[in-house]
Amino acid sequence: xxxxxxxxxxxxxxDYSAMFWALAFPIILGTLFYLSFGHVGLEAxxxxxxxxxxxxxxxxxxxxxxxxxxxxxxxxxxxxxxxxQDISKETEALDxxxxxxxxxxxYIREEPSLxxxxxxxxxxxxxxxxxxxxxxxxxxxxxxxxxxxxLPNAVAALEDYRQATEEVSLAGKDLNPxxxxxxxxxxYACLSGTFLGVKSSLDGQANLTALGAxxxxxxxxxxxxxxxxxxxxxxxxFFNILILCLYVTRVLEISxxxxxxxxxxxxxxxxxIGVCMGIAIGCLTRMSLRMKMGISVLFTLFPGxxxxxxxxxxxxxxELRCPIINRINPAAVLSDAFYCLGIYNDTERFTRCLLILAxxxxxxxxxxxxxxxxxxxxxx
Numbered sequence: 001x002x003x004x005x006x007x008x009x010x011x012x013x014x015d016y017s018a019m020f021w022a023l024a025f026p027i028i029l030g031t032l033f034y035l036s037f038g039h040v041g042l043e044a045x046x047x048x049x050x051x052x053x054x055x056x057x058x059x060x061x062x063x064x065x066x067x068x069x070x071x072x073x074x075x076x077x078x079x080x081x082x083x084x085q086d087i088s089k090e091t092e093a094l095d096x097x098x099x100x101x102x103x104x105x106x107y108i109r110e111e112p113s114l115x116x117x118x119x120x121x122x123x124x125x126x127x128x129x130x131x132x133x134x135x136x137x138x139x140x141x142x143x144x145x146x147x148x149x150x151l152p153n154a155v156a157a158l159e160d161y162r163q164a165t166e167e168v169s170l171a172g173k174d175l176n177p178x179x180x181x182x183x184x185x186x187x188y189a190c191l192s193g194t195f196l197g198v199k200s201s202l203d204g205q206a207n208l209t210a211l212g213a214x215x216x217x218x219x220x221x222x223x224x225x226x227x228x229x230x231x232x233x234x235x236x237x238f239f240n241i242l243i244l245c246l247y248v249t250r251v252l253e254i255s256x257x258x259x260x261x262x263x264x265x266x267x268x269x270x271x272x273i274g275v276c277m278g279i280a281i282g283c284l285t286r287m288s289l290r291m292k293m294g295i296s297v298l299f300t301l302f303p304g305x306x307x308x309x310x311x312x313x314x315x316x317x318x319e320l321r322c323p324i325i326n327r328i329n330p331a332a333v334l335s336d337a338f339y340c341l342g343i344y345n346d347t348e349r350f351t352r353c354l355l356i357l358a359x360x361x362x363x364x365x366x367x368x369x370x371x372x373x374x375x376x377x378x379x380x
Contacts, residue, residue, distance in 0.1 A: 004228045012236055018195045022274075023240040026189035027247055033185065034252050037178045052083040053122045054102045056093040061109040066137060070112040073133050081129070100313075106130070118316040121343070179342065180312050180335070182254050187334035188304035189244050190270030193237040194296040197278015200229050201368070202289055230275070237271040257341030262350065266337045269357040273330050276364035283368040307331035330360055 013019060062068055078084050085102055087093045096102045097115065103122040105115040114130045116123040245267060248254050257263055281295055301309075306329050308315045315332055318325050326332040337353040340346045 005232060008228055008232045009236065012196060012200065012232060015196075015199055018199045019240075021195045022189075022192045022237060023243065026185060026192060026244050029188075030182065030185050030244070030248055030252065033178075033181050034254075037181070052079065052081060053104075053125060054083045054085055055126065056087040056096060056102050056105045057084050057108060058088070058090055058093060058105060059108045064110045066110055067108050067112070069137065070106075070133060071108050074106060074108075077129060081125070117320055119319065120316075178312070179254060180308050180315075180339070182248055182252075183256075183335045183338040183342065184304060184307045184309040184312075184315075184331065186241070186244060186248065186256070186338060187270065187307055187331040188300060188309050190237075190241055190267075190334055191274045191277065191300040191303060191331055193233070193240070193271055193274025194278035194281065194300055195293065196233050196237055197275045197280075198282040198292050198296050199278075199289075200233055201279050201282025202292070230279070233275045233279075234271060237275055238268055241267045241271050255342050256338055257345075259341060262341055265354065266334065266341065269337075269354060269361075270334050272361050273334070273357050273364070276361045276368070277330070280364040280368045303329050303331035307335045327356065330357065333357055333360075 057071075057074055059071070062071060074082065074084065085096070087096060087102075090105075093102070093105045094115075097105055097117050100117070103116065103120075104126040106126075107113045107115070112130060112133065114126055116126065242264075245256060245263065249256055277299060278296060281292055281299065287295075305311070306314060306318060306325065309331070315326060315335065318332070326336070333353050333356050337350055337357075340350040340353065
């Protein structure tokens with residue numbers, strides 16, 4: 001087994017064309033991204049300059065006491081956290097929201113509400129402001145109904161609010177919107193393992209390559225050969241992704257998150273999904289190597305495009321219009337996982353991404369197995 005592993009390892013890393021697309025090209029592309037965007041805002045300086053968030057406020061019904069109180073609350077937040085735009089019509093507000101001129105729309109009425117166009121840091125802040133108001137309003141209503149004599153004390157306690165948290169830096173977490181290009185880049189690099197998987201699967205097919213013919217008549221059990229191939233591919237591509245991540249974090253100084261264990265887990269799952277995709281493409285039909293490599297290019301670049309590799313806001317547009325595409329696109333799922341690590345630290349969302357990737361790997365391996373399980377040759 002070790003003998004097979006060693007020589008299969010040497011054979012794959014000497015396939016310079018496949019290794020170029022799986023390792024060298026993502027590094028070159030990342031360097032070009034860095035040079036194109038410039039280094040401004042991409043370094044992890046630890047400083048965070050918060051800008052006020054542009055919003056629209058639509059006064060639908062100000063007759064109720066709760067609506068007037070919410071309007072006063074938003075006025076208090078203006079200049080400190082909010083920049084309320086001069087928009088009074090809902091159609092104008094929705095157009096501004098879709099064009100990302102504002103981050104959200106607050107509706108002043110008996111039950112205040114908020115409309116946002118995507119998931120992001122500013123949108124989370126706006127949601128937190130609304131939730132904070134609703135919680136305080138509910139608390140005061142409950143006090144007024146149960147113990148009205150304590151209402152003045154509650155108001156005084158709220159006015160005497162003091163900062164109970166200590167301000168710390170973001171420890172290198174990057175909020176620059178250009179960082180999403182690098183998340184999509186690493187996701188694309190993971191899918192580039194497809195080229196290694198396709199080439200490896202062709203090496204086991206006697207009707208397509210001379211090496212495949214020699215391997216088909218060897219006394220070694222075919223399952224052993226398949227397991228060795230998969231193990232070698234996973235190891236090689238996992239180290240390819242580690243090298244890319246080291247280059248992005250240490251050379252380009254772009255944060256991919258502080259949790260090293262979680263980052264390694266995402267890299268491993270990403271390398272697996274890329275290799276499994278390549279094996280599935282290689283085993284589906286009896287196309288030529290050139291045809292299968294063309295399909296591999298399509299199945300790496302197109303998911304990368306949908307994940308924001310060429311147009312950074314593409315994933316958000318898809319999330320708004322047709323979110324199911326982001327759930328079945330492995331590049332988008334990987335980009336989302338890196339986003340959780342580098343920006344949000346959202347454990348639930350991160351776990352969901354890993355489960356989706358694992359399910360995709362199982363499905364792709366099942367397709368590959370069904371493609372080769374009945375493969376027989378009349379003559380070799």
